[in-house]
Amino acid sequence: MKARKITPGGQVSDPGRTVHPHPHSALPIVRALKSPTEGQPPAPALSPEQIQRIIDAGHAAAGCDDPDAAPAQRAIELLTRLVATPSPSMHESAASNLLVSWLAEHGLESRVDEVGNAVGTFCTPGEPEHPVHILLLGHIDTVAGEISPRLEHRTLFGRGTVDAKGPLAAFACAAARLATDPSSLPAGCRITVVGAVEEEAATSRGARHIAAQFANCPPSACIIGEPSGADGVTLGYKGRLIARASFEKDCAHSAGPDSTASELAIEFFLACRAIGDRHDSRLVGQNGPFHRLQISLRSMGSSEDGLRQSAECVVAFRLPPGGPPPGELEARVRTLAADLPFNAPGVRLMLSFEGHENACQSPRSDAAARHLASAIRRVFNRAARIKLKTGTSDMNVVAPAFGCPIVAYGPGDSSLDHTPHECIDLDREFLPAIDVLLRAIPSLAQELADPAGDTNS
Numbered sequence: 001m002k003a004r005k006i007t008p009g010g011q012v013s014d015p016g017r018t019v020h021p022h023p024h025s026a027l028p029i030v031r032a033l034k035s036p037t038e039g040q041p042p043a044p045a046l047s048p049e050q051i052q053r054i055i056d057a058g059h060a061a062a063g064c065d066d067p068d069a070a071p072a073q074r075a076i077e078l079l080t081r082l083v084a085t086p087s088p089s090m091h092e093s094a095a096s097n098l099l100v101s102w103l104a105e106h107g108l109e110s111r112v113d114e115v116g117n118a119v120g121t122f123c124t125p126g127e128p129e130h131p132v133h134i135l136l137l138g139h140i141d142t143v144a145g146e147i148s149p150r151l152e153h154r155t156l157f158g159r160g161t162v163d164a165k166g167p168l169a170a171f172a173c174a175a176a177r178l179a180t181d182p183s184s185l186p187a188g189c190r191i192t193v194v195g196a197v198e199e200e201a202a203t204s205r206g207a208r209h210i211a212a213q214f215a216n217c218p219p220s221a222c223i224i225g226e227p228s229g230a231d232g233v234t235l236g237y238k239g240r241l242i243a244r245a246s247f248e249k250d251c252a253h254s255a256g257p258d259s260t261a262s263e264l265a266i267e268f269f270l271a272c273r274a275i276g277d278r279h280d281s282r283l284v285g286q287n288g289p290f291h292r293l294q295i296s297l298r299s300m301g302s303s304e305d306g307l308r309q310s311a312e313c314v315v316a317f318r319l320p321p322g323g324p325p326p327g328e329l330e331a332r333v334r335t336l337a338a339d340l341p342f343n344a345p346g347v348r349l350m351l352s353f354e355g356h357e358n359a360c361q362s363p364r365s366d367a368a369a370r371h372l373a374s375a376i377r378r379v380f381n382r383a384a385r386i387k388l389k390t391g392t393s394d395m396n397v398v399a400p401a402f403g404c405p406i407v408a409y410g411p412g413d414s415s416l417d418h419t420p421h422e423c424i425d426l427d428r429e430f431l432p433a434i435d436v437l438l439r440a441i442p443s444l445a446q447e448l449a450d451p452a453g454d455t456n457s
């Protein structure tokens with residue numbers, strides 16, 4: 001995460017506030033908060049032989065003599081290979097190359113784009129009045145922290161199985177099957193699969209690139225690849241703002257009256273949280289975490305070298321629809337940071353912000369939501385579970401740019417996101433999600449190709 005900006009000579013990044021450079025500025029402690037593996041390319045998780053053993057185990061369990069098992073086996077093989085290819089944010093190239101090769105082998109035009117996204121696309125013949133373009137936007141990066149891939153019964157364990165290589169592999173397999181047999185799609189219908197980079201970083205660089213690329217010709221509909229559960233559809237995500245505050249001051253006797261740098265950092269977090277409490281106290285009738293302004297302390301660190309002490313905290317704001325936009329919230333935080341005790345003489349504050357995202361929420365009547373819900377009903381013989389997520393995804397980045405029907409869908413239990421226990425059930429989640437997509441994408445495309453036609457799938 002790019003948090004702070006310290007100009008040569010120690011000028012602060014906080015506009016309007018200049019603190020004289022100090023010989024001990026930029027104490028090393030603050031840097032301790034960065035993840036230990038940052039900057040290092042990820043180590044390969046497994047040898048090709050080990051990967052093949054997992055795949056063979058999957059085949060054996062599926063009964064490899066069943067001809068209908070072939071597509072399922074190919075799907076499990078793709079997912080296993082993707083999961084076994086580490087791709088923490090900023091280190092996605094190996095996984096992107098793997099997906100691009102697989103998409104090319106399965107009938108899609110594919111490439112690694114200018115920012116490293118894996119992209120595959122195909123179009124059915126014909127030049128209709130309403131050409132349809134459905135964008136399946138997943139992400140190929142994961143958070144840090146390797147989980148050695150393994151298969152237990154029919155559950156695949158590994159980093160990214162749920163967030164979000166399961167959803168991305170399901171997109172790729174559905175698109176490949178439709179490219180092989182496009183008979184259910186309207187003429188001139190384009191399907192594009194994207195494995196975006198840096199979704200797990202505050203940059204969201206992959207999605208921003210896609211938003212810019214399609215700004216003048218937005219897709220007709222977009223499905224974001226995030227775990228909603230194979231029988232669920234996610235209509236919305238909260239917005240986000242990340243504040244990083246670093247305090248530095250001279251050491252003093254601990255029995256003295258002044259706040260320490262650590263106390264200032266804690267007071268800063270508490271002051272930020274009070275913003276949330278004030279906001280939520282005005283909420284009437286809107287309940288549930290999706291509609292609240294949530295503030296959490298993402299990380300904290302402190303140290304001293306006998307002369308100077310320093311402390312840093314990272315505060316995450318989760319913004320509800322209709323709540324203060326990120327820019328307004330940033331201004332409020334800057335205002336409180338300009339007050340005591342944070343601007344006391346001798347206190348040096350470096351304040352920076354990133355990850356500005358507005359909340360986004362599609363209606364239940366959204367075309368993509370309707371067709372996915374109907375496909376879920378046919379595959380699972382029960383109603384789809386409609387969800388709102390307190391997290392943030394690439395939907396927040398592209399929804400305002402595209403203005404088209406958009407929801408998030410994908411196999412996997414999102415409560416396992418970012419945990420050391422990440423895994424996906426192949427038979428109850430991964431494979432059925434491909435079936436759901438194979439039904440939903442064509443019916444959605446047909447409706448979009450013929451807006452005056454039957455809206456009910």
Ligand SMILES: [Zn+2]
Pocket residue numbers: 139163164199226393
């Ligand atoms: Zn994700």
